[in-house]
Amino acid sequence: MTADTPISRFPVADPAGLPADLAERYAEVQERSGFLPNVFAALAWRPDEARAFFAMHDALMEKDTPGLSTGDRELIVVATSAANDCAYCVVAHGAIARIRTRDPLLADLVAVDWRKAPVSPRLHAVLDVAVRLATEPAAVTADDLDRLRGHGLTEEDVWDVGAITSFFALSNRLAHFAAIPPNPEFHLLGRVPRQR
Known part of the structure; x- marks a missing residue:
């Protein structure tokens, strides 16, 4: 894969134009990991779905049970x-x-x-x-x-x-x-x- 490989077959939102809540979350992820995972960028063009996707992800994946x-x-x-x-x-x-x-x-x-x-x-x-x-x-x-x-x-x-x-x-x-x-x-x- 090269730096110019597209990250989606669909539009990729301009990070500067993200809604504030997504921009904040994306900045936190980038700060914590050192990069923005491509799935974040690929989902950003549909903000409501991105929010729902990450809410479901967090509800299922961010907990430890016995x-x-x-x-x-x-x-x-x-x-x-x-x-x-x-x-x-x-x-x-x-x-x-x-x-x-x-x-x-x-x-x-x-x-x-x-x-x-x-x-x-x-x-x-x-x-x-x-x-x-x-x-x-x-x-x-x-x-x-x-x-x-x-x-x-x-x-x-x-x-x-x-x-x-x-x-x-x-x-x-x-x-x-x-x-x-x-x-x-x-x-x-x-x-x-x-x-x-």
């Missing part, structure tokens, strides 16, 4: 995005997973073949249900949900497995549809110390 850590949540995104062939989400959420799990290798192993990745039986069950929901939704049964409960997931956690998978199926398809490439900066996140 049954689903923030790292587990990112690994659900990595596994299901790999099943949906979404390079943007595998690369971007793989980077976040490396940071949140403090493991520089696990996200790559989950992306390539979650079945062989060194994860706990609990997380294996979570990824099994999530990937089936992403690829053959009708194959997920009440027994699968009971299996997740048997691994200590609460009702909220079980719902989150389905909601994360479903939300990122939307994200995967939008990234494909708009041809959003992953930022090059994602490739080193969680692998090498960040330069300050």
Whole structure:
């Protein structure tokens, strides 16, 4: 990918013209990460949808529960995005997973073949249900949900497995549809110390 690779097949909003709330959020993300993820720029041309997208993202991904850590949540995104062939989400959420799990290798192993990745039986069950929901939704049964409960997931956690998978199926398809490439900066996140 080169610097002149377009980040979307659709219009990209001028950052100077963003509504104040989005401009503030984008500035915070850029300050924290050192760059603006391409998905932010790609969604900015439709501000109401961008707000809704990020609100749903935050509600699902920015919490730690005993049954689903923030790292587990990112690994659900990595596994299901790999099943949906979404390079943007595998690369971007793989980077976040490396940071949140403090493991520089696990996200790559989950992306390539979650079945062989060194994860706990609990997380294996979570990824099994999530990937089936992403690829053959009708194959997920009440027994699968009971299996997740048997691994200590609460009702909220079980719902989150389905909601994360479903939300990122939307994200995967939008990234494909708009041809959003992953930022090059994602490739080193969680692998090498960040330069300050």
